[in-house]
Amino acid sequence: MMITALFGLFPPVTVAAGPYDGVYKQTANAECALVGADGGSLRIDEGIFYGVEVQCRMTNPVDINDMDATIYTMECSGEGQTWTERAIMMADKAQTGIYMIWDGYAFRYDRCEEGEL
Template sequence: MRALLFSLMTFPALLSAEGYDGLYHPEGQRGWLCDVPSLGQDGGALAIREGKLFGVENTCEMSNPVSVRDMDAVLYDLECSSEGEITNERVLVARSDTGVIVLRNGFAAHWRTCE
């Protein structure tokens, strides 16, 4: 019983965005930087770090992780801030052989891990 309680308490931590933490750039596009100072800028690095998704000129808080059965993927709620606007949406983040796939409603992107 104690082991079950412990696993239930730690399960959300297993789904956290930390499993996908890293610096990325769009697959197949040249000229993108892969360093922290360029994070979020046009042509700069993309990232998932500390529960946040950093895109181009936007930052999103990732919350309410839900594991996708039989896949190395997690569905998140996002609260995004971009150019003074706040929006809410969902995102699915899935591991790929070279980085992650970021799937939003109507849009999929393959982010390659920076090396």
């Protein structure tokens, strides 16, 4: 009974949408409705990156000065393993997509449109 009373004191916590939230094509001909599958799409939703057989919690965001970019600590799990890496997310100003930069790798993803999902 005391625990129920305590929960009433705190409002529910909601997670705000992040600046990179969306569904992105892995390739130009990707199937946007297939999130996390080969030939499909990737999704970023409320601080979690969903890739092909991998999921990463995007933590410790650090804005990069004078750029529309953020460095994240990616706490990842997939295929029975867990690991942590750093990654940079940056908006693509020329298009409606993002750049994702991992150590030694850079990817550009186009955003899926509403009609493609």
